[in-house]
Amino acid sequence: MIISESNQLTSEIQGFPKFFDFNTSINLTSQGKPLLVDNFYSxxxxxxxxxxxxxxxxxxxxxxxxxxxxxxxxxxxxxxxxxxxxxxxxxxxxxxxxxxxxxxxxxxxxxxxxxxxxxxxxxxxxxxxxxxxxxxxxxxxxxxxxxxxxxxxxxxxxxxxxxxxxxxxxxxxxxxxxxxxxxxxxxxxxxxxxxxxxxxxxxxxxxxxxxxxxxxxxxxxxxxxxxxxxxxxxxxxxxxxxxxxxxxxxxxxxDDFGQNTNWASSQIGNDYLITVGQPLGVMYGFRNDGRYEVSDFDYDSNTGQYTLKSGVVNNTWLGDVQPGSMKLRDISGPNGTPDGIIDIN
Missing domain, CATH: 2.40.170.20 (TonB-dependent receptor, beta-barrel domain)
Structure with a gap:
């Protein structure tokens, strides 16, 4: 037989002098103003x-x-x-x-x-x-x-x-x-x-x-x-x-649902899926398609700017792309065919 007892005592003290750091406040609690004492018995x-x-x-x-x-x-x-x-x-x-x-x-x-x-x-x-x-x-x-x-x-x-x-x-x-x-x-x-x-x-x-x-x-x-x-x-x-x-x-x-870890941005959406018939921990997101090469761009020597060539997928999710930027695979069209758009879908 196992019996576990748990008690949590919470104290909140405010009003310490401004020059007190954390360790000083712990050692000199009497210099603050008690605000809350909560004794919770589980x-x-x-x-x-x-x-x-x-x-x-x-x-x-x-x-x-x-x-x-x-x-x-x-x-x-x-x-x-x-x-x-x-x-x-x-x-x-x-x-x-x-x-x-x-x-x-x-x-x-x-x-x-x-x-x-x-x-x-x-x-x-x-x-x-x-x-x-x-x-x-x-x-x-x-x-x-x-x-x-x-x-x-x-x-x-x-x-x-x-x-x-x-x-x-x-x-x-x-x-x-x-x-x-x-x-x-x-x-x-x-x-x-x-x-x-x-x-x-x-x-x-x-x-x-x-x-x-x-x-x-x-x-x-x-x-x-x-x-x-x-x-x-x-x-x-x-x-x-x-x-x-x-x-x-x-x-x-x-119902089937997703979970957003917000590891990079809330705009990414759900990057884990919980779906009946699928394994736990299925990751959902963009597919890496390598990187942008110099040959994917037209270069303007006057302005020093790279402009993406027509027909090359534009990855707006990572901002303005340059040679060396990550390229995302375009699979968001019908039946996973390319449609020239990379979005949350």
Missing amino acids: PDDKLLSFFGRLNYSFKDKYLVTATFRADGSSKFLGDNAWGYFPSAALAWKISEEDFLKDSKWINSLKLRFSYGEAGNNNIPTGQTVQNFQSNTTTFLNGVSNYWAASNVLANPDLKWETTVSQNIGLDFGLFDNKIIGSIEAYKTVTQDLLINFPIPGSGYNSQFRNMGEIQNTGIEGSLDFSIIDKENYGLNLSVNASMNKNRINSLGLL
């Missing part, structure tokens, strides 16, 4: 877990491991407080079968399969009951009050986020275990994602909800070669490779 975070495991082996060929986990969290209410997460793993030592037992080049060969569920409650405490903070505000028709409602709307229906994992693998040892390796494939699906859902126009900024689904699928493989195996020294070579594919299966009530 709701207690309680987690109670039960765990059980059963192992079974038959003739050292067939192996079974079954696990059951129950987790209770104070972040959820009623029946939703408890999450139940079973898992199981099966293994077959093929090399122990009679048809491979006397093999001269297969030392070990094991096929395994696993299925498991795991829960996640990683959200701030107190999201099922409306919180109030001890701040003086006038958000109620200009009337001063001593308590301010949180800008996150409570949701009493919150429950555990669940990740379901499936895995199949093959482990092997060959030629007196001079070559050891494994290959496996996996699929992981996370359901009932705990998402801070934006709800503008409601008087609140957002609300935590269970919605959406994402998945990861992939293949992993590894090989270890024993090149030299002497009593006092040895040499091993290891190789591994993996491939992972991420996909958004559902966003629940959310």
Whole structure:
């Protein structure tokens, strides 16, 4: 059982002498005028877990491991407080079968399969009951009050986020275990994602909800070669490779949306996209098409100015272009064909 308690004390002091720097103000707080002292106690975070495991082996060929986990969290209410997460793993030592037992080049060969569920409650405490903070505000028709409602709307229906994992693998040892390796494939699906859902126009900024689904699928493989195996020294070579594919299966009530990082300018628009059927973290933006060369311009020796030749794409997003400036690819026309215009579309 884990119990976490949190308390945040905030003090605001103003009116220090003008010649005070930051460190002096911290050391001589009595020289300022106390304006605000806020003592905020976060709701207690309680987690109670039960765990059980059963192992079974038959003739050292067939192996079974079954696990059951129950987790209770104070972040959820009623029946939703408890999450139940079973898992199981099966293994077959093929090399122990009679048809491979006397093999001269297969030392070990094991096929395994696993299925498991795991829960996640990683959200701030107190999201099922409306919180109030001890701040003086006038958000109620200009009337001063001593308590301010949180800008996150409570949701009493919150429950555990669940990740379901499936895995199949093959482990092997060959030629007196001079070559050891494994290959496996996996699929992981996370359901009932705990998402801070934006709800503008409601008087609140957002609300935590269970919605959406994402998945990861992939293949992993590894090989270890024993090149030299002497009593006092040895040499091993290891190789591994993996491939992972991420996909958004559902966003629940959310429509596809983008996110603007404003890394260069707000005019660039959304440079990340969240789209059902696509991976997380898809970047959206202009495509680099090299740079402008001197041959792309007409040069006026009298004024010393370069003028872009007719038919060369004009990249107005980067200002006045000159030889050496970045060139953006023109793909904004119908079906991605050039139209001579580079814009946010």
